[in-house]
Amino acid sequence: MRLGELAAALHLPVPECAGPDRDPEVTGITHQAAWATPGDVFVAIRGARFDGHDFIGQAAARGAVAVFGEGLPDGVTSQLPYVVVPATRAALADAAAELAGHPSRQLTVLGITGTDGKTTTSCLARHLLRSAGRPTGLLSTIGYELPDGELRQPPAHFTTPEAPQVQAILRDMVAAGAEDAVVEASSHAMALDRVRGVDFDVAIWTNLTGEHLDFHGTMERYFADKAKLVERAAHAVLNADDPWTEQLLPLAAGHTTYSADGADADWRATGVVEGPDDLRFTVHGPDGEAQAVLPMIGRFNVANALAALAGAHRTGVPTAVLLEGLATFGGVAGRMEMVARQDGDPRVIVDFAHTPPSLEKALETVRVTTEGRLWVVLGSAGGPRDPSKRAPLGDVATRCADVAVFTEEDHRDTPLADILAQMERGAREAGRENFTSIGNRVEAIRYAVAQADRADTVVLAGKGPEHTLERDTETIPWDEMDQAVQALALRRTRE
Numbered sequence: 001m002r003l004g005e006l007a008a009a010l011h012l013p014v015p016e017c018a019g020p021d022r023d024p025e026v027t028g029i030t031h032q033a034a035w036a037t038p039g040d041v042f043v044a045i046r047g048a049r050f051d052g053h054d055f056i057g058q059a060a061a062r063g064a065v066a067v068f069g070e071g072l073p074d075g076v077t078s079q080l081p082y083v084v085v086p087a088t089r090a091a092l093a094d095a096a097a098e099l100a101g102h103p104s105r106q107l108t109v110l111g112i113t114g115t116d117g118k119t120t121t122s123c124l125a126r127h128l129l130r131s132a133g134r135p136t137g138l139l140s141t142i143g144y145e146l147p148d149g150e151l152r153q154p155p156a157h158f159t160t161p162e163a164p165q166v167q168a169i170l171r172d173m174v175a176a177g178a179e180d181a182v183v184e185a186s187s188h189a190m191a192l193d194r195v196r197g198v199d200f201d202v203a204i205w206t207n208l209t210g211e212h213l214d215f216h217g218t219m220e221r222y223f224a225d226k227a228k229l230v231e232r233a234a235h236a237v238l239n240a241d242d243p244w245t246e247q248l249l250p251l252a253a254g255h256t257t258y259s260a261d262g263a264d265a266d267w268r269a270t271g272v273v274e275g276p277d278d279l280r281f282t283v284h285g286p287d288g289e290a291q292a293v294l295p296m297i298g299r300f301n302v303a304n305a306l307a308a309l310a311g312a313h314r315t316g317v318p319t320a321v322l323l324e325g326l327a328t329f330g331g332v333a334g335r336m337e338m339v340a341r342q343d344g345d346p347r348v349i350v351d352f353a354h355t356p357p358s359l360e361k362a363l364e365t366v367r368v369t370t371e372g373r374l375w376v377v378l379g380s381a382g383g384p385r386d387p388s389k390r391a392p393l394g395d396v397a398t399r400c401a402d403v404a405v406f407t408e409e410d411h412r413d414t415p416l417a418d419i420l421a422q423m424e425r426g427a428r429e430a431g432r433e434n435f436t437s438i439g440n441r442v443e444a445i446r447y448a449v450a451q452a453d454r455a456d457t458v459v460l461a462g463k464g465p466e467h468t469l470e471r472d473t474e475t476i477p478w479d480e481m482d483q484a485v486q487a488l489a490l491r492r493t494r495e
């Protein structure tokens, strides 16, 4: 597509140009100069940290053929055709969608937003759709998947990447035969127009609580940013138990509601039973009443399951088929993930909780279904990461678990002994001595798993799905689940 055609499609003024090629062939678009490839438009965004105009030269050297910006700074000229746009991020999103051929129009797109539960609900929805035989893609915090289910990572670690990557991933999904796409939309994504070029068929809302207020400013702004997903979708799936839903209802073109508390809603759960390995409940939905089994722990996952069921049902899959899928859900990597166990093994759970509030929530949830003692193995990061959370982590761990094992967790160049001492101090200042410190994480995990009784639960907190462990100046490959499996195998040989 020629630059002039692209500008016309976006209702932008025809570019002014100082250089020789007024109307170059455009093949792609990027906001990041270092990622520019020949034929790209470089969008010069004035951000909070950088002004993209400072990188026009780098983009040009890499082959960019034009620039979009809100106006050249005084005294700066562009050697490339420069198109003045009203808002760079909006233009980035619109042009990315145009250049990718609007792939979302060929997909049924389920967008998922909310403070908690986005990743879990996204993974549930894509599993329900795939189990029903629908080729489905996923874009989420954990990475992205085409219908083949292989997990891939976009460059730069984001929940929702910038618009060119979103559009390229959706285009790849279409090319791979996807009919449906599940897209996790963070509040940053909504505020920064990363999913502006996506036509959402269904918007799923999990819940809203105070978070990221450093970025959004106020709760009202945070709500307004997230609410954009509901406003833009053809249909919204809303949480009747969330107080913000009342304000969302008038914004939705059409809506379905759900309640994990059994309140009046289109989809309700009643009779929730929390087992050691699963959740069981009765679903009341548009197709009637049926029993549901979800192989996950954590009561909040009933809400995530209802949201995913209601969303997937909008694509036309009957409830009975969806419930068959629910019963085979394999969980989300590193989030309350249960390690396969044999008779005589304690229950071992890998979880990502690494802040005092999330650790508290995770341990409280696991406590409900723990017959014996509750163990937790955890550390706290070093380097520039927040040192003020170390003592509170020691406090929460010894308060919510029966035994805490303090260990390494990416201490980097901070002396591990200092971190462990701060965690111990948090426990001691609260008058507790129910902890031990074992610096080597492999040994710490093996110790807890070996000491735990079969009625006990061991929570391995903090590393979750991460692939590396940063120890002193080394970065070593890490697989917490594999460590847990090995610790259980070792325990069996010693019994």
Ligand SMILES: CC(=O)N[C@H]1[C@@H](OP(=O)(O)OP(=O)(O)OC[C@H]2O[C@@H](n3ccc(=O)[nH]c3=O)[C@H](O)[C@@H]2O)O[C@H](CO)[C@@H](O)[C@@H]1O[C@H](C)C(=O)N[C@@H](C)C(=O)N[C@H](CCC(=O)O)C(=O)O
Pocket: 031, 032, 033, 034, 043, 044, 045, 046, 047, 048, 049, 050, 051, 052, 055, 157, 158, 159, 160, 161, 162, 186, 187, 188, 189, 192, 215
């Ligand atoms: C608050 C936020 O999301 N900011 C993002 C935003 O920054 P910004 O608009 O201030 O831009 P900037 O960094 O000043 O750069 C301005 C422009 O210069 C360009 N640039 C900059 C430097 C350079 O060397 N070359 C270059 O081309 C940049 O690509 C950009 O186009 O655009 C940048 C370019 O894409 C992002 O790197 C940056 O993400 C920051 C680093 C970030 O940490 N974002 C997190 C908070 C985030 O988005 N998280 C959510 C999940 C939140 C959650 O629910 O937990 C997510 O969706 O992942």
Ligand SMILES: Nc1ncnc2c1ncn2[C@@H]1O[C@H](COP(=O)(O)OP(=O)(O)OP(=O)(O)O)[C@@H](O)[C@H]1O
Pocket: 114, 115, 116, 117, 118, 119, 120, 121, 141, 159, 206, 207, 300, 301, 303, 304, 335, 336, 358, 361, 362
């Ligand atoms: N519906 C929910 N309500 C409250 N808490 C939840 C809910 N679902 C999950 N959680 C908690 O939040 C944690 C993170 O879950 P999940 O990754 O699904 O959320 P998220 O919104 O994607 O968050 P993030 O973007 O930080 O990964 C879980 O380990 C659990 O402790």
